[in-house]
Amino acid sequence: MSASTDYPSFLTPKVANENQSHDAAIVVFVLGGPGSGKGTQCQKIVEHFGFTHLGAGDLLQAEIDSGSENGAMIENFKKEGKIVPSEITVRLLQQAMQQSENKKFIIDGFPRNEENRAAFENIVGIEPEFVLFFECPEEVLTKRILNRNQGRVDDNVHTIPKRLKVYFEQTLPVIDHYSSKGKVQKVDAHRSVDEVFEGVKSIFCRLTK
Numbered sequence: 001m002s003a004s005t006d007y008p009s010f011l012t013p014k015v016a017n018e019n020q021s022h023d024a025a026i027v028v029f030v031l032g033g034p035g036s037g038k039g040t041q042c043q044k045i046v047e048h049f050g051f052t053h054l055g056a057g058d059l060l061q062a063e064i065d066s067g068s069e070n071g072a073m074i075e076n077f078k079k080e081g082k083i084v085p086s087e088i089t090v091r092l093l094q095q096a097m098q099q100s101e102n103k104k105f106i107i108d109g110f111p112r113n114e115e116n117r118a119a120f121e122n123i124v125g126i127e128p129e130f131v132l133f134f135e136c137p138e139e140v141l142t143k144r145i146l147n148r149n150q151g152r153v154d155d156n157v158h159t160i161p162k163r164l165k166v167y168f169e170q171t172l173p174v175i176d177h178y179s180s181k182g183k184v185q186k187v188d189a190h191r192s193v194d195e196v197f198e199g200v201k202s203i204f205c206r207l208t209k
């Protein structure tokens, strides 16, 4: 799969159920622990497969930066490693999807908990095509985050354990949910960026058959 115009067949818009029209969006959720490489790999997926990348955390950060009325509350949740109320995050995702001319989205860092998942289902009404899951040991996650150096308010020894706790207690059950529906595509993320992307590519290519 080389050019971004060379889309695999599963990306062709289709009618998933009676509530979805022919031009319904295609959604892939991207999950994994904090620092597992979701954002890094999403950039590469965009380049190779022509998706639009929507980072839930990035959209929330943009709300903070814009000085919106919810900004201070969102920043507090982020500092404490907590999940922002789903209605806010889902509305931001929905707006970004509606404003995009693309209909193929990788949604990174979402759904982080059961409330996120239910809100997306109720408000947006689209089931993910599949869920890409980056699996990585906890100690590697911590090292990567502490080395990230991007000035994030949550990349510190106070917040990292809280983020990991939320991941294990709230996000893994969401992954289990999709796993029980046969929708999870797991990738070993404890390898180099290029090796991880080889795994990602093979998943996209396999799903075209």
Ligand SMILES: Nc1ncnc2c1ncn2[C@@H]1O[C@H](COP(=O)(O)OP(=O)(O)OP(=O)(O)O)[C@@H](O)[C@H]1O
Pocket (backbone or CB within 6 Å): 032, 033, 034, 035, 036, 037, 038, 039, 040, 041, 057, 109, 144, 145, 147, 148, 149, 189, 190, 191, 192, 193, 194, 196
């Ligand atoms: N395969 C890899 N090997 C080593 N370092 C990596 C790898 N993938 C990403 N990194 C680095 O690890 C850090 C975290 O990566 P990234 O920001 O992509 O993770 P993330 O899953 O989006 O994290 P978060 O959930 O906190 O947003 C970055 O500094 C990135 O450059």
Ligand SMILES: Nc1ccn([C@H]2C[C@H](O)[C@@H](COP(=O)(O)O)O2)c(=O)n1
Pocket (backbone or CB within 6 Å): 034, 056, 057, 058, 060, 077, 078, 081, 082, 083, 084, 085, 089, 108, 109, 110, 111, 112, 116, 154, 163
């Ligand atoms: N579905 C989401 C995604 C993110 N957040 C908040 C809490 C996270 O710690 C922070 C950063 O997200 P990341 O960039 O690590 O994906 O944003 C949330 O509340 N709900």
Ligand SMILES: [Mg+2]
Pocket (backbone or CB within 6 Å): 038, 039, 055, 057, 109
């Ligand atoms: Mg990220």
